Amino acid sequence: MAKKLNIKDKYRLLTRDLDWEFSYQDRSKAFPYEAFEGIKITDWSKWEDPFRLTMDAYWKYQAEKEKKLYAIFDAFQQNNGHLNVSDPRYVNALKLFLTGVSPLEYQAYQGFAHVGRQFGGVGARVACQMQSLDELRHVQTQIHAISHYNKYFDGLQEYSHMHDRVWYLSVPKSFFNDARAAGPFEYMIAIGFSFEYVLTNLLFVPFMSGAAHNGDMATVTFGFSAQSDEARHMTLGLEVIKFLLEQHEDNVPIVQKWIDKWFWRGTRLLTIVAMMMDYMLPNKVMSWQEAWEVYFEEAGGALFKDLARYGITMPKYADIIEKEKEHISHQAWWTFYTHGHAAGFHTWIPTDEELDWLSEKYPNTFDKYYRPRWELAKKLEAKGERFYTSGLPMLCQTCQIPMLFTEMDNPGEISYRDHVHDGERYHFCSDGCHDIFVDEPEKYVQSWLPVHQIFQGNCGGPDVENILSDYYRMNLGADNLDMKGSPDEKRWKQWKGVA
């Protein structure tokens, strides 16, 4: 009878010993992506496996978790769980999540599957393979968690199609395309380290605690279920950076450059989370500024202190971001409010109580720079002229966000940067985005900027309405426009029996 293996032996055989020696083939041809980024790996056996899981244990463990998760989804649906949310405005945060974030889980699945093939070290390959499967499970479970809302609310039905086409969704989409088009090591610093380790708490925690504060038990349960996976992803992110820095000192400046780039790219992307926290959650968790201080300045500050012994310094532009934390949520929600005709979710003027909460949370900036915008919006709405801005905005070539950010030494003035490459002028929202372009212009000249694509006639038309309904597949009058008077609002009132 075969001897039963102990856990340690089983782990060794099912991970490290899966690899083989290349006796008659050139090893570098088997791993063609490993060298071109300039990263030097001297000894893959120094890789510490962060997961310590074998594949059979992974399946068993995840199957148990998902059985419980789907039992709760079932109960949620049977009991009309959507009626327990704090306010129908909340569901718009889910629309943004499903169209903007869930498809990134799918891109992460593809990205980790790719690097999980390309690394020469078997430990790293197995870890990336498992994270890849996690990401695929996450996109599936998110779709299933939110699908119940799709039966009762507008704006959720074409999330995947919209992710590929809608103007503001080119921001998250191009972020991940940028990471996946990089080499495997940059991808790991971009997604594994900068995003999963440094910034993930600013994405995941706000959405999941936002769900908890607003009575959305389906999303909360998904959050709990994903938490143990997220903890493993963070461990992988940290292992990657320590491994690269310990392998060779020549790796240090390359890694620093990637940290600078991806920290900036990540914070620009998190602008939508900032806006979600400050404006879209009817029951607030904390302000974006508070979240930034807890999850980046305190936790991230300690991390970078720890990395200082390798010669790694705080990400470039951290000083700008420290100032921007008092501004970006307001600038972003104003952008969506004024483009509410072209958004796949509803927008609204904050209530008087919410405006006062914002003044209290942002004493240095809200009353001076942002309250006047809402006073003007209210005045126009009262006249029956709800403000939807005309025309199409100028976009940043790198992050693809409209040029809505302002100068931090003069927050009333839009921040303009430009650069001429090969006779062609390019525009940027910030020094961060400018510098990323200048470092690799041949990559970012290819940005698929939605506004320019519309002008080239590649998105249907000719009118904005045709583009929204035919090319983006928005149900005009249902998915877009103000919360006030929307079908979502009408149905909610009927369910609740209020006039």
Next chain:
Amino acid sequence: MPVQAITDNYTGQVMDAKANFGGNLIIYFGWDEHLMFCAPKAFPLPPQMTFGDVIDQIMPQAFGQHPEFKDIDWDKAQWTLNREAVSPARDQSLEALGVDHKSCFRLRTPGLTGYKGTGV
């Protein structure tokens, strides 16, 4: 290095080359101290368009929704083109003004500083 690529001498396709816009130039307009408009706006315009037509036809489309728009004295308006101060005449064409593809105009209107003077 223009890009970190696995292929030697990799070059990217310029997605927004002038040739892709059917003879128009993409031109951006921003109105300083009027953040009712969250960002500058983009327009595809023919290079032969005169600056007078820009003021009469394009400016209302871009900024006509602002309560101060009707108060603008265009003779006193201050312009920059790609960060350089310019004083365009109404009969000058965009081309003659030195406007090229993806040029950016910024407008300042002395005395008009946004809704109730707040820069909005």
